[in-house]
Amino acid sequence: MLQDPDPFHAVRRELDGRLWMERTVVLAYAAAAGLGVVAFTLLAEHAFGLFERILHWRGGWAVLVWMPAVTMAVVWATRRWAPAAAGSGIPQVMAALDPEAAAHRTRFVSLWLSLAKTVLASGGFLAGLSIGREGPSVQVAAGVMQHGHRWFGPRSGLSAHGLLVAGGAAGIAAAFNAPLAGVVFAIEELSRKLESRSSGLIIAAIVLAGLIGVSAFGNLSYFGRIQVPRLGWSALLPGLCVTVACGVLGGIFAKLLAASLTSTASRVQRLRARFPVRFAGVLAVVIAIIGLVTGGATFGAGSEAVKHMLQGQADVPMFYVTLKFVATWLSTWSGVPGGIFAPSLSIGAGVGHNVAALMGEDIAPALIAMGMAAFLAAVTQAPLTAFIIVMEMVDGHAMVLSLMASAMLASLLSRMLARPLYETLAQALLQAAGGGDPTPRPPDAPADVTVAKG
DSSP states (O other): OOOOOOHHHHHHHHTOHHHHHHHHHHHHHHHHHHHHHHHHHHHHHHHHHHHHHHHTSGGGTTHHHHHHHHHHHHHHHHHHHOGGGSBOSHHHHHHHHSGGGGGGGGGTSOHHHHHHHHHHHHHHHHHTOSOBSHHHHHHHHHHHHHHGGGGOOTTOSOOHHHHHHHHHHHHHHHHHTOHHHHHHHIIIIIISSOOTTTHHHHHHHHHHHHHHHHHHHOSOOTTOOOOOOOOOGGGHHHHHHHHHHHHHHHHHHHHHHHHHHHOOOSHHHHHHHHSHHHHHHHHHHHHHHHHHHTTTTTSSSOHHHHHHHHTTOOOOOTTHHHHHHHHHHHHHHTTOBOBSHHHHHHHHHHHHHHHHHHHOGGGHHHHHHHHHHHHHHHHHSOHHHHHHHHHHHHTOGGGHHHHHHHHHHHHHHHHTTOOOHHHHHHHHHHHHHTTSOSSOOOTTSOTTOOOOOO
16 A cells, blocks of 8 residues: 655655666766767767868769778778677667676777777768768767766766666657657657666756757758648648658668668678778769769758758659668668668658659648658657657657557558568677677678778
8 A cells, every 4th residue: 555755754865865866967968968069069060071072172073982991991980890880879878778788788889989980980971972861869879978987986866878878869859859759759659668766867968958959050940941831631631641651661761771771691792791991882872873863962961952842942853762761771771870860851852752742742841841750760669759849840749640640550551561670670680799809790791701900
């Protein structure tokens, strides 16, 4: 039987100096994690800005040399000095959260990996690859927060697991300027549940990191405020078409990525394992050609293309979805540090834009937002996180039910086609780490590939 709380005991507990010291340390590290993500964001944007200047220099043909050269340098440096920084960063954090990985948690998240991820992922933007910075932000922030555990004793109410969850979610909150999305991401994708003793402090840390992002970039929606027309029954068929198309495409995309990053059976994969740097260079040439064909639309994360679509000023071709799909797959397969969140949003926006052009231009912004939520939910199979991210990014509170329904249905369709992408990659990481090799392999490296030691 539950007893009434003792006010005097509660007051004595709240006045405990050790408790306040722990809270201060956690919030200080949360602020540092938010600042780390802000620094990464600024560096990545500056790097991509430099790439754009190269793209517009003498007709843009210089990228055919620039992209493979920078990509090969980034892949070589990653494999040489920070192999665990390769890929998204979310699988690494999920692997570190596994109870069996407690002994070698620093293989996946650490201050060194946070610094390496910041520099190397920015190198991917400098190359102009179709990658995002949100997944890497999760690993960057988690590495910072994980470092704070050394200040806590065995009697602390906050575990290393809780700090990692807070750090990973703080990365999402700061990267997307969306604190609510960070909290939901912590529950849905990283932890499934929060520790009751420290849930309030974890949520406070996530929100604080998000506020750091707001302080740096302003309290603005990522893609601005969309004008949502009144949606009637006539929007049901176009919305359903967007959702189904994104669910199927997202499931295929997740399955393709998982197979590309974990399979060792095919001849191409064996070639990639033997010559990883040269393989990445060849893929970069293909990505450069795709970018030139689309007038530069497929380079980078794709955020500008989404903004233009939402504003009704899109200048992307009808086959943008296919080429962005291929460019993002090849960029991830190359082995550079980089995420897929932002490119997934741009692919989903392209699906919504195409359906709007064919079936209902008057509700184009709504279909684009639904496509973003649906495709991201299909790829990650985390529908709550997906629809809240999109809702906060476009200030689409008037579309809560539409975005939620699109994300849920698309995630359901994806589950019929593919296993959860991040869980699959995290399991591959854990299997590689359990083999006894003290040097961690990249999340996209086959199990029989030996990573060069630094």
